[in-house]
Amino acid sequence: MFSQRIEGLRPSPIRAILDVIDRPGMISFAGGLPATDTLPQLSGVVPASTLQYGPTEGEPELRAAVSRQLRGLGVDAPPDRVMILSGSQQGIDLAAKLFVDPGTPTAVEYPTYLAALQVFRFYGARFVDLADPDSARTALAYVVPTFANPTGACASDAERDRLAARCLRDGTVLFEDDPYRDLVYDTCDRTPIAARMGGSSWIYQGSFSKTFAPGLRLGFIAASDDLFDRLVMVKQATDLHTSRLSQHIVLDAVTDPGWGARLDRLADFYRSRRDVFDDALTRHFGDLATWETPRGGLFFWLHLTRNVDTRGLLDAAIERGVAFMPGEEFSPDRPSIGTMRLNFSHADTDQTDRGLGILADLLRS
Numbered sequence: 588m589f590s591q592r593i594e595g596l597r598p599s600p601i602r603a604i605l606d607v608i609d610r611p612g613m614i615s616f617a618g619g620l621p622a623t624d625t626l627p628q629l630s631g632v633v634p635a636s637t638l639q640y641g642p643t644e645g646e647p648e649l650r651a652a653v654s655r656q657l658r659g660l661g662v663d664a665p666p667d668r669v670m671i672l673s674g675s676q677q678g679i680d681l682a683a684k685l686f687v688d689p690g691t692p693t694a695v696e697y698p699t700y701l702a703a704l705q706v707f708r709f710y711g712a713r714f715v716d717l718a719d720p721d722s723a724r725t726a727l728a729y730v731v732p733t734f735a736n737p738t739g740a741c742a743s744d745a746e747r748d749r750l751a752a753r754c755l756r757d758g759t760v761l762f763e764d765d766p767y768r769d770l771v772y773d774t775c776d777r778t779p780i781a782a783r784m785g786g787s788s789w790i791y792q793g794s795f796s797k798t799f800a801p802g803l804r805l806g807f808i809a810a811s812d813d814l815f816d817r818l819v820m821v822k823q824a825t826d827l828h829t830s831r832l833s834q835h836i837v838l839d840a841v842t843d844p845g846w847g848a849r850l851d852r853l854a855d856f857y858r859s860r861r862d863v864f865d866d867a868l869t870r871h872f873g874d875l876a877t878w879e880t881p882r883g884g885l886f887f888w889l890h891l892t893r894n895v896d897t898r899g900l901l902d903a904a905i906e907r908g909v910a911f912m913p914g915e916e917f918s919p920d921r922p923s924i925g926t927m928r929l930n931f932s933h934a935d936t937d938q939t940d941r942g943l944g945i946l947a948d949l950l951r952s
């Protein structure tokens with residue numbers, strides 16, 4: 588089940604000791620901890636202990652807050668099986684380290700998140716299309732079922748059930764990546780697939796990048812009992828732990844009584860950006876492309892009516908001051924020709940109108 592590199596992995600004895608040194612009265616000659624008195628005083632901002640080394644799994648209060656949220660979604664994630672990540676991108680790296688050797692069959696959606704492909708490719712994954720019914724049994728199935736990157740698609744309840752059943756039947760580890768679930772503009776099925784994996788192996792991760800601040804680099808991961816400790820060990824060997832300062836800031840935000848209202852306001856804001864974008868697309872791209880209005884997330888996924896490889900348009904678009912992502916890049920092989928990913932969260936109304944006008948002109952010429 589696991590990659591060869593995991594065979595030699597042992598828990599770090601230093602990390603185990605660091606876990607106990609915060610106990611009252613403990614005298615520590617272990618570890619290389621700076622004297623707490625020497626740490627910078629960010630007066631009134633954070634307690635000095637926040638600037639000391641911390642536990643690999645993350646701050647207990649933040650793990651508990653994430654656990655509450657996940658259990659509310661039906662995911663079997665007690666606090667001791669939640670780990671805070673240095674961005675959810677790190678979760679992809681940890682999972683790939685845990686499972687992927689050169690040549691390991693790894694199932695992904697076609698198209699899928701570009702930077703996940705980059706990580707899996709780095710460890711030598713052999714990609715298999717999740718939609719291919721004849722695909723060989725794979726160790727791992729990586730999916731973004733809710734407001735996917737790049738397509739914005741949201742899997743139905745039936746599709747989620749089917750994938751869970753398939754993973755259970757084939758002994759495939761489900762790896763569900765869910766950074767967009769709170770950016771929801773219209774109702775749709777969003778119950779995690781991980782909530783349907785009773786008794787089998789799964790990894791579920793989320794992020795505070797889209798709902799709070801990407802620069803803090805904060806995400807979280809939860810996993811079934813058979814996987815969690817190994818993920819912790821891999822993180823130990825990767826970065827010891829996630830920034831405690833970032834965790835402190837996010838803990839304050841998510842435990843604030845106004846957090847739910849903040850998510851609602853965010854969804855309202857992006858819903859109106861999505862609608863503005865949809866209208867502008869209809870004006871400029873009505874005869875050039877087809878698309879489905881995304882019910883959440885941050886992207887429109889366009890299928891051009893003509894078979895143009897949009898990678899060839901990028902330089903000219905950038906020269907005219909507009910950037911976009913050619914859709915061809917998002918599949919590990921056999922690029923989906925004639926597709927574009929357009930983000931609608933960043934540009935304002937005027938920029939959206941001008942940018943789409945320029946792109947449409949380019950395509951016409």
Ligand SMILES: Cc1ncc(COP(=O)(O)O)c(C=O)c1O
Nearest residue numbers: 674675676700731736794796806
């Ligand atoms: C599907 C998906 N997973 C993971 C990430 C990484 O997010 P983070 O900022 O939490 O590392 C992204 C970022 O865009 C994403 O789209």
